Amino acid sequence: MGEQKIHPDLRRVLDTVDPTAQVPVIVRFRREPGIPTSQQQIANLPMAAAYQILPAVPAEGTAANIRTLADDPQIERIWYDLPVHTMLDVSVPLIQAPRVWAGSGQGAGIKVGVLDTGCDLNHADVKDRVRSSADFTGKGNAQDGNGHGTHVAGIIAGSGAASAGRYRGVAPAADLYIAKVLDDRGGGRMSGVISGLEWAVDQGVDIINMSLGSDGACDGTDALS
Known part of the structure; x- marks a missing residue:
């Protein structure tokens, strides 16, 4: 079930990236509003301040850590923090x-x-x-x-x-x-x-x-x- 929460763009990155590389992601939680401190520590991903208009935070982690994070029931969706230009x-x-x-x-x-x-x-x-x-x-x-x-x-x-x-x-x-x-x-x-x-x-x-x-x-x- 956790793998289904990972957006296809992110899955492609996780499948090919160096296992030690830090991958930037955007994590959306099921619980609103705000992000409990315990959730911010899941899989040791460093997370920035939560957004105000949606229950999500930008974060970074290795492919393994991100997949572990996706298994948490409080996680709704994880996207690759896409480069924009x-x-x-x-x-x-x-x-x-x-x-x-x-x-x-x-x-x-x-x-x-x-x-x-x-x-x-x-x-x-x-x-x-x-x-x-x-x-x-x-x-x-x-x-x-x-x-x-x-x-x-x-x-x-x-x-x-x-x-x-x-x-x-x-x-x-x-x-x-x-x-x-x-x-x-x-x-x-x-x-x-x-x-x-x-x-x-x-x-x-x-x-x-x-x-x-x-x-x-x-x-x-x-x-x-």
Whole structure:
């Protein structure tokens, strides 16, 4: 029964990984809310703080330890903490945004969460649109050392200041809430994305943009779903 709790993506990793390697996972418990201390010690897996919106924690362990953990009746599901990376980084021109602006404005009062590589908080196009930012990669701040997140933020709400108004975002009056969930190389983990989502929801955003993805399933059975 324990093996059935292990997501297929993770099973493939466990079947091929070095037996001594630490495999990052996301563990969901049956019991809500919170995770009892005794459960956190199962199979000696080091676990981070539990999420607030679901009874789960990111953890690491060897293949053997993870399979032992899956046998515990309080465990509901274990996913591989998939690497995530930038995707869909080419903007689509000619969407006729000015026609929308003329009819319904430029996004004033709309809060948009951007989960990406962060943002150049000093960039002329977006610095006046960023209302709050947070880092979930360990860098310590949401400053973008990659460029992808700044590009995405500019597509959403760039003012055009850096190009004398020539290149503007789709909703240049919208407010931006920047969550750095990908590092300066454009990579991260699903666990960081979930933390960024929690933060964005706490900010009361209306829309969340995630121009990222992974090689694993995104079909409703993955940890993020």
